[in-house]
Amino acid sequence: xxxxxxxxxxxxxxxxxxxxxxxxxxxxxxxxxxxxxxxxxxxxxxxxxxxxxxxxxxxxxxxxxxxxxxxxxxxxxxxxxxxxxxxx
Numbered sequence: 665x666x667x668x669x670x671x672x673x674x675x676x677x678x679x680x681x682x683x684x685x686x687x688x689x690x691x692x693x694x695x696x697x698x699x700x701x702x703x704x705x706x707x708x709x710x711x712x713x714x715x716x717x718x719x720x721x722x723x724x725x726x727x728x729x730x731x732x733x734x735x736x737x738x739x740x741x742x743x744x745x746x747x748x749x750x751x752x
Contacts, residue, residue: 702735
């Protein structure tokens, strides 16, 4: 008994659709974890900078926005926040 080609095509399209849906569900998860890790890293950098505040007489408030800015931009982001803190 031969297998109809329409059944084979539908089976392959179903597998492709399952793979596509799986890919779409994994990519936002990676973005969320990357966002979370960069925010934590930014908060740690700002906390370390605030520990040095008795020496520098400068401090930057640690909140989710500043932590994400430093997490995404790194050291230039921290310097930008310090400069903004000085001017504002």
